[in-house]
Amino acid sequence: MGGELATAGPAVRISHLRVKRGRRLVLPDLSLEIPRGQVVGLLGPSGGGKTTLMRGIVGVQIVAGGTVEVLGRPAGAPDLRAKVGYMTQAPSVYADLTVTENLVYFGALLGVAKGRVAEVIDQVGLAGQAGDKIANLSGGQRSRASLAAALLGRPELLVADEPTVGLDPVLRASLWQLFRELAAQGATLLVSSHVMDEATRCDRLVLLHQGRVLADATPAGLLASTGAVSAEEAFLTLERQAPQTGPGQTGGAP
Numbered sequence: 001m002g003g004e005l006a007t008a009g010p011a012v013r014i015s016h017l018r019v020k021r022g023r024r025l026v027l028p029d030l031s032l033e034i035p036r037g038q039v040v041g042l043l044g045p046s047g048g049g050k051t052t053l054m055r056g057i058v059g060v061q062i063v064a065g066g067t068v069e070v071l072g073r074p075a076g077a078p079d080l081r082a083k084v085g086y087m088t089q090a091p092s093v094y095a096d097l098t099v100t101e102n103l104v105y106f107g108a109l110l111g112v113a114k115g116r117v118a119e120v121i122d123q124v125g126l127a128g129q130a131g132d133k134i135a136n137l138s139g140g141q142r143s144r145a146s147l148a149a150a151l152l153g154r155p156e157l158l159v160a161d162e163p164t165v166g167l168d169p170v171l172r173a174s175l176w177q178l179f180r181e182l183a184a185q186g187a188t189l190l191v192s193s194h195v196m197d198e199a200t201r202c203d204r205l206v207l208l209h210q211g212r213v214l215a216d217a218t219p220a221g222l223l224a225s226t227g228a229v230s231a232e233e234a235f236l237t238l239e240r241q242a243p244q245t246g247p248g249q250t251g252g253a254p
């Protein structure tokens, strides 16, 4: 449990977040709350700002305005380091080290107990590859090694950027199962995907399009409010209704 960190209130509270990347206004004015203990899907097409938003929450994104609070502290605060796990879109482990060597290294940086390494390897289903170099693993195994690293500190908030990309259906299902288990133990999970049918795995959905929140609802609520039969259809309905004034977009057919 959280100790000095806030244990009540939302896991993440974002108010009027504004982010520019290069010359592009990626997030013009984003406000959002992420409740605790749930699996929240951040869904939307590529280029919509999912990674940028996640970087803002983890505290590694330079922001032009607004506030991001995580567990009651400003995003990126030093005391959040072990409490917020970040699984980046590209694997973030060393190719020339084994799975175990990577996790021992990251574990030492976080100051976690030695026994934790074997636990997280087990959790992500890599026990059979623990002694293998990352370079010799499949893409899916590599991303699970990154996930194991993000789990080392028993994060209260796990931010996972497109963790299921490139996984076969069986691994995909087992990863969602793991996310559900972590949430059942009280963690908050923010999981991005550009695959809309992953919506059914989530307690809540945030649909992001051109840097704007198109919807923030339960899966059932989203379908009820749009009259759609799938998250994909709901997204398309909402996208058609949204003002077509995307950040950095000019012109284009109506």
Ligand SMILES: Nc1ncnc2c1ncn2[C@@H]1O[C@H](COP(=O)(O)OP(=O)(O)O)[C@@H](O)[C@H]1O
Pocket: 021, 022, 023, 024, 026, 044, 045, 046, 047, 048, 049, 050, 051, 052, 053
């Ligand atoms: N370093 C950067 N410099 C300029 N623009 C960027 C940079 N990184 C991302 N972008 C732009 O920001 C927008 C949102 O990107 P991103 O957050 O990666 O979206 P998503 O994760 O949903 O695919 C895209 O239009 C992308 O081209």
Ligand SMILES: [Mg+2]
Pocket: 050, 051, 052, 089, 161
């Ligand atoms: Mg992305």
